[in-house]
Amino acid sequence: MNEGFEQIIRQNLEDIAREIEVHAPERIYVEVGPDDLLDAAGRLFQKLGARYAIASGTHIENGFEVLHHFAFDGEGGLVSLRVRTEEDPPEFDSLAPMIKGARFIEREIHDLLGIRFRGHPNLTRLILPEDWPDDVYPLRQGKPWEGKVKKQI
């Protein structure tokens, strides 16, 4: 493990990070404000040459959270950019115009959690069928489909 990995991340993101959590030497979670997401992702992807691994959306207690995971293959570590919002419907800036690898996953998160991505070139259904009801997001906590989905076989 490269000793300088944490240093590099701190130097590049410290000025916009709300919190930098070093879970393990090769696992760093950086929370940024939603307005700084594009800036932070640009620094990791374009400036430092990280690989975009995937994003994961989560329905948390008070709102929604999206983690964008960036892999540093040379250093052998992962940096996860965390953004949170309490708005409903939740909305974040889209990374897809900058990173083509983010197109599919942002559509998937939109489908399953109802999080919108501002600026996505084609935010249409990916996983769910076309006739799926608009207000049912299966990955939200509780039973989001209750009373909304008709019996169909």
Added chain:
Amino acid sequence: MTTSTIPIGPFHPLQEEPELFRLHVDGETVVDVDVEIGWNHRGIEKVSEGKTFDQVPFLVERICGICSTSHPIAYVQAVEDAGHLEVPERALYIRSIIAELERLHSHLLWVGLAGHFLGYNTVFMWAWKYREPVLDICEELTGNRNNYAMIKVGGVRRDLDESKFPGVLGRLDELEKKVKMLAGAVTDDPVLHARLKGVGVLTEEAARDYGALGPTVRGSGIPWDVRADEPYAAYDLVDWDIITAPSCDVYGRAVVRVLECFESIEIIRQCFENMPEGDIDANVTEIPPGEGIGHAEAPRGETFHYVRSDGTNQPVRHKARAPTYMNLPTCYETVVGESVTDATIILASVDPCYSCTERMGVVYDASSGERLLDGKELVRLSQEKTEALRREMGR
């Protein structure tokens, strides 16, 4: 320019699993392509939230039938990362052995299928014949040809029987000779050169942009391999090389896969030799609250799992990302501009594994909340159908 549309799928004899590709063509040339996934989404991420940490490996093993051990490895590594858990060294070696056997049979499967897609069925027959002993070895060591159920949080579920190693090594030697012959046949055959070289070009820049993985990215000359970048299991304890090919085309991806077979055999040999005695399980009893990420190099590329724990015995969020999810969209770069004939082998060159790419869908009655079809019901239906077919065929 007038274009017509050729749909491949969602259900098509060329594909083992449902997926829809729409090729927009001008004459013989593909000018645009659309991909539609979601035809076989099984909701595994949602199901996982209702399972205990120890049950999830059985579930994620079923994300993919071919790379059935890479998902459990990535998942348990995520849990081990969340809880800062140590794994006994013997268990790490066993994980590597199973993962490499899996890579061997998966790559041979692909070589066979690639031959089949090119209409070169001799390659298909050879590769699948040589793949068979690998599956036998898997059965001998783990009890099953696939879905080995070997991986658990904190170690492995069963020990390997060392008295079987000499026999296995003998068969691996045999296999190595056969794969050498196959490698020669693929790399020297002028027909294969003509069909594969310069076809489906994925430039280094595009590969980075799409976040392509595994042989797809290594065939474009980028040495990304989780086994080397962030060594897990026993990959930092044995000697092996990352295989890359600079040609950026289907040929490069094929060469990477064939050459990786030799590395896999070499890793298995060294693991057998270096494996220490000792425990195979850390007997984990508690997962603390927190989050963890695990990734592992499956035959098709990096498998990525994110797990969040709240201190109970079930994950509150589990994200699984299979390599094909990142590799499939590269078709927007590789297929456009090629001829329809080449589209099939280009689409196949990422070794797509569709069902891994998608995971969800439960059938409930909205008024009563009653579950209309559950797992047991589906198993019963499937068994009844098999019985009916047997009777029909008079067996």
